[in-house]
Amino acid sequence: LGAALRLTDLWCKRDDLTDVAAGGNKLRKLEFLLADARSRGADAVVTYGKLQSNHARCTAAAAARCGLRCTIIYQEEEPKSWSGNLALAALLGAETRFIGSADAMATNAHVRRVVEEYAAAGLFAYPIPEGGGDAVGALGFVYAAAEIEVQCRSSSDGRPPDVIVIAAGSGGSLAGLALGLRRYLPETRLLAISVGPSSEAIAKRAAQIANAAARLAAWDQRFTPRDFSVLTDWVGDGYGLTTPPGEAALLLAARSEGLLLDPVYTSKAMAAVSTLAARGEFKATSRVVFWHTGGTPGLFANGLWLDQVSRKDLWSISRGKEV
Numbered sequence: 265l266g267a268a269l270r271l272t273d274l275w276c277k278r279d280d281l282t283d284v285a286a287g288g289n290k291l292r293k294l295e296f297l298l299a300d301a302r303s304r305g306a307d308a309v310v311t312y313g314k315l316q317s318n319h320a321r322c323t324a325a326a327a328a329r330c331g332l333r334c335t336i337i338y339q340e341e342e343p344k345s346w347s348g349n350l351a352l353a354a355l356l357g358a359e360t361r362f363i364g365s366a367d368a369m370a371t372n373a374h375v376r377r378v379v380e381e382y383a384a385a386g387l388f389a390y391p392i393p394e395g396g397g398d399a400v401g402a403l404g405f406v407y408a409a410a411e412i413e414v415q416c417r418s419s420s421d422g423r424p425p426d427v428i429v430i431a432a433g434s435g436g437s438l439a440g441l442a443l444g445l446r447r448y449l450p451e452t453r454l455l456a457i458s459v460g461p462s463s464e465a466i467a468k469r470a471a472q473i474a475n476a477a478a479r480l481a482a483w484d485q486r487f488t489p490r491d492f493s494v495l496t497d498w499v500g501d502g503y504g505l506t507t508p509p510g511e512a513a514l515l516l517a518a519r520s521e522g523l524l525l526d527p528v529y530t531s532k533a534m535a536a537v538s539t540l541a542a543r544g545e546f547k548a549t550s551r552v553v554f555w556h557t558g559g560t561p562g563l564f565a566n567g568l569w570l571d572q573v574s575r576k577d578l579w580s581i582s583r584g585k586e587v
């Protein structure tokens with residue numbers, strides 16, 4: 265993959281291989297969120313998202329691992345057939361509800377209702393925000409920065425990454441990583457690739473979460489939105505909608521490296537790496553870390569799309585030629 269992108273020192277941080285039910289970045293947040301839930305005596309967790317939410321599937325899996333019940337509120341109508349993350353969340357034992365709307369007030373009201381229903385049965389349900397994107401969840405990514413610092417230090421030349429590229433949605437992973445990098449890898453540039461929201465929205469939210477996480481960790485660190493570099497050029501028509509550059513990046517990673525990306529997050533982030541490398545924004549010898557945030561079940565969410573994409577003849581790009 266590095267040869268195809270003309271990057272001689274391309275690394276991939278494999279959060280798609282984190283150790284619960286098809287993995288993903290969300291498990292780093294859930295490690296801390298579920299610890300918090302358990303320390304408060306929770307019997308259950310409740311969270312919400314779209315039908316193909318990786319966060320919802322990971323929450324269902326992590327709750328199962330921790331012996332907690334789990335309710336997931338889907339902000340869409342129930343589909344006729346269940347696939348990808350939705351099917352896996354149910355398979356992993358989550359109770360599923362469909363409210364048909366992403367309205368924040370309606371969602372919060374439904375979360376409160378579920379918490380009350382558990383309470384009426386004598387059980388305490390711990391609510392988890394969208395994408396696990398709060399200060400507690402972000403601590404998981406502070407530790408991720410420490411982890412990658414150790415991994416780089418133990419590489420043959422011990423060099424830190426010049427740049428880390430990561431997909432951003434809620435901005436929680438970005439926030440935790442930015443806070444962790446300040447401490448463990450202050451020279452490393454962090455580049456976020458939006459999968460939907462505006463760069464202002466992501467940067468503002470990431471700054472809020474990073475500041476709250478710094479308070480929790482008792483670190484004297486302050487962030488403003490200007491501390492975050494968020495690029496929106498690879499969103500395409502919107503969140504969850506595939507793009508030609510994303511599809512090309514997906515095929516390139518698969519056919520040059522045997523690496524599966526997902527259609528919603530990592531393929532767009534990899535498309536960004538590809539374009540930025542081609543534009544010379546990274547030096548050919550830069551140590552570039554692509555943070556694979558997971559999401560592989562999303563590949564199986566739309567059979568028709570997968571059918572069409574997998575048949576595409578884009579072998580030329582895996583030989584390093586432009587499409």
Ligand SMILES: Cc1ncc(COP(=O)(O)O)c(C=O)c1O
Nearest residue numbers: 318433434435437529557558559
């Ligand atoms: C696979 C994948 N990558 C990246 C992200 C973005 O992470 P965050 O919400 O922390 O910005 C998500 C969030 O849903 C995700 O599921």
